[in-house]
Amino acid sequence: MSYGDDGVPVTERMTGGAVADAAALVARLARAGDALRHDGRLPPHWVTSPHPLLLMVAQNSHIVLVAPAIVWDRGRDLLKPFSERFAQEGAMLVLMGHPRQGDFAQAMNKGLASIVSEDPSPDELHVAVFRALELLEAKVHAESRARSLRRYRYEVAELVDIARAMTTERDVNKLLSVVLEKSRFITGADAGSIYVVEGEEKNRRLRFKLTQNDSVHFDAREFVIPLSNRSIAGSAARSKKPINIADVYELPPGSPYGFDKSFDQKIGYLTKSMLTYPLISQRDEVIGVISLINKKKEPHKLLLSPEDFEEQVIPFDERSEELLGLLAAQAGVSLENTLLYDEIRLLFEGFVKASVEAIESRDPTTSGHSRRVADLTVELAKAVDKDSTGPYADAFFSREDLRELEYASLLHDFGKIGVRERVLVKAKKLFDEQLELIRARFDFVGRSIEADVLRRKVRALERGAKSSELSDLDRELSSRLGELEASFQSIVNANEPTVLAAGDFEKIEQLAHETYTDLRGDVRRLLADDEVISLSVKRGSLTPAEYDEIKSHVTHTFNFLSQIPWGKMFRRVPLIAGAHHERLNGTGYPNRLRAEEIPVQSKMMSIADIYDALTAADRPYKKAIPVDRAIDILEYGVKDGHLDAVLVRVFREARIWELCDPVPASLIFR
Incomplete structure (x- = not known):
């Protein structure tokens, strides 16, 4: 018998001390328990009596408590041991008789499933208990679906973020790193590697590009392996299908591929579960392979001991394979686009290189000038970026802006191909x-x-x-x-x-x-x-007409470069290159632009162009001058209203010429 805090039996206190009433309640509940145990519709072991005034029907993790209504009115202490189960929606209450406290909304909120008569029949009691168990099961399924929906929404959001990250990355190596990192994240993999397919159809190879490992740090270098069925990655690439292995040390009999254990031995690691997926392009060509290693029960755990591997590593499940498949499909397209972008970039750079060589082959005495001007201009732009004072304090040049500036600087003399060579290389006043x-x-x-x-x-x-x-x-x-x-x-x-x-x-x-x-x-x-x-020319070697012809190279530069489809990213190349001979006071050419009309990139290029022309190696028509003298001449250009005073100051204070390779280099794009 249960006693309250005052030492009075709970049953008697609920019935106001009437022993006969208490005995009747207990007897009624006992009959109900016997009815549930012996009617054959419920397994007898499901029904127990944790208290004379409580019946408990337990089905797996679900319980239904049957109690007289007076327990709700005056003896809720009997329900306290089950409060946590009620709170977690793992328990429900069936009352025999109507409680005097009529707040049924509160009662249902606390777990009330139904109300039966004070002395219910076996059928009435069975239906109430069965409906309560069904309701608990429905709640479990609903919660499970809610968790699945939340997980699904989370995974979709992650895949969208991953897709956005992959589609905006243009650097191949960085893209591969993002793909591998995100693949490991959504599958809970401890480690992974990425391979890229290279070579022609008859001689294709897999190039190991990078690896990531949360538990072990080691240096990894690129290497190539044949694209064959002998390796897991090669087999996935050849079949265009994923390969999911629970334990690579226990490969199924007849597997064409094997696992090289020497890698684990070398770095002190243990590879167990592995999921390998091909990266396929829009043209249905395998362009890479991603291999994930050791799915973990708890992704944040590190695998540092044999026990960790035993406890944490599990096979990659079907959901992991589905998620990796979705990501691999996007990654294949992104990698293909990035590779194509890289090809286009190399094509652009090849065109620029060929153009510069064509320009300089017509005037060997200025060899290297275009490259040096580009280096000086780009370094000046970086220095302006760092300068936090003056009119250019808010200036910012992104990576694409700097490449645009490099292209424009390399091609600033491109229009010289429209100038007669005899004028271009004229060393004396007379031919x-x-x-x-x-x-x-x-x-x-x-x-x-x-x-x-x-x-x-x-x-x-x-x-x-x-x-x-x-x-x-x-x-x-x-x-x-x-x-x-x-x-x-x-x-x-x-x-x-x-x-x-x-x-x-x-x-x-x-x-x-x-x-x-x-x-x-x-x-x-x-x-x-x-x-x-x-x-009669008083200075230099060119007549006024020849000088005008030389000056026309800027117009030719703008016109020629305007014919090239630079795209949105580099659309200002013709404008920047075509304004490098403009002067702040409007005396420059070809359009006599004033300071506010001249792009800041062109202003920087003007300084670099003049500096290199002054300090470059001896030419037939002039001698090279020292750096300090060249800086003085730039300062004179400021006083004459030709050059930007702030940019010349930054050029001088940052000693831009010392940041560039003093030896003329071949075209190397960074």
């Missing part, structure tokens, strides 16, 4: 053939002078002239030929692309009016108009 033609004229004039003096000398001899007269003729010949040679030497001197003294230009102007008579008797000028214009 070689022009100087040779002038030399021929001077030689002709010299021969004409010799012929004239000789005729006069013959006539003098014929009339018996004195020897002094003949000597005078010889001196005249020598003098006139000397003056002629001196005049030609003046032309040779004026042909050098240096700053000339005023007297040199006067000499050229004088020679421009000199004439001679050709073999046909026509009077011609010693220097043609175009030769005089060339020799």
Whole structure:
């Protein structure tokens, strides 16, 4: 008999101390228990009596308590031992008789399943208990479905996030790392590896790209294995089907593949369960294989001892295979797209490399200029990124922005292919053939002078002239030929692309009016108009017309690059490359843009272009100058309103030239 805290038996206290009433309650409940045990519809062992006023029907994890209504009204302490089961919806209550407390909503919330009569028949009691057990089972199924639905929603959300992560990654190695990491995450795998298929159809191989392991850290290098059925990965690739192995040390008889135990022995690991899945492209071609190792009961646990492997490692279940299949399908498409993107990138870089080589082959003296300008400009952009003050404090150049800037810088002189090569490589004021033609004229004039003096000398001899007269003729010949040679030497001197003294230009102007008579008797000028214009150039080697032709390379650059489908990512390449000769004060070319109209990338490229032109190795028309002098000239460009003061400051303070390879490198894209 149960007693309350006051020492009074619970049964008597509930009936107000009436012993007869208490005995009647106990007897009624005993009859109900006998009815449930002996009617044959319930196994007898399901029915027990934990208290004289309680019957308990237990089916597996479900229990139904049968009690008189007075227990609900005045003896709920009897139900306390089962409160946790009620809270977890693992127990329900059937009352015999109507309770006096009529708050049935509260009672049902506490686990009340039904109410039967005070002295129910076996059928009435059986139906009530059976319905309560059904209701418990339904609740379990509902909770199970709810958990499955929550898990399903979670998995779908994870797969969506994984798909988003895979489709936005353009670096092959990073993509493979994401695929492997996410595959292990959704399946609870401790480790895994990824292989990529390479080679032609008859000589295909699997290249091991990377591995991940939560429990053991080790260095892994890439290697290749034949794509054959002898390896698990190769067999999955050849069959285009997944391979799920519960224990690789106990492979089924007749398996064509084996497992190399030396890897486990080398790193101190134990491979047991393995799930291998092929990565298939949209063209139904296997392009990779993912292999997951050791599914764990508790994914956060590490496998550090033999006991850990024994306790934690389980086979990959059907759901894991389904999830990996969904991820592998997406991963195959993403990997194919990334590989295609990589091919396109290599195609772009090959085009740029070929274009730069084409430009520089036309002007070998500037070899390496494009690469150096690209390096300087990209490093300057990175330095501007780090500068937290001034007008460019908020500037940010992403990886794609830097590649766009690199392409534009490499191709900033692409338009030179539209400039005549003889102008492009012109080292002197006169072209070689022009100087040779002038030399021929001077030689002709010299021969004409010799012929004239000789005729006069013959006539003098014929009339018996004195020897002094003949000597005078010889001196005249020598003098006139000397003056002629001196005049030609003046032309040779004026042909050098240096700053000339005023007297040199006067000499050229004088020679421009000199004439001679050709073999046909026509009077011609010693220097043609175009030769005089060339020799009168005060600085450099180009005439105004030739300089305009050189300047046109920027327009050609923009026009040529605009014909290339750069795509959205690199769409500004033509604009950036085509504005590198614009000046802040509007005096640049080709469009005389002012500061606010010039892209900041072009402003940076202008600084890099000028710096390299000044400091590059000696060229036929100029000498290389020291770095400090080049920086001074850049500062002069700021004062003249040509260059951006902030960008020049960053260039100087960051010593950008020291961040670049001083040796001209072949095109290496990073």
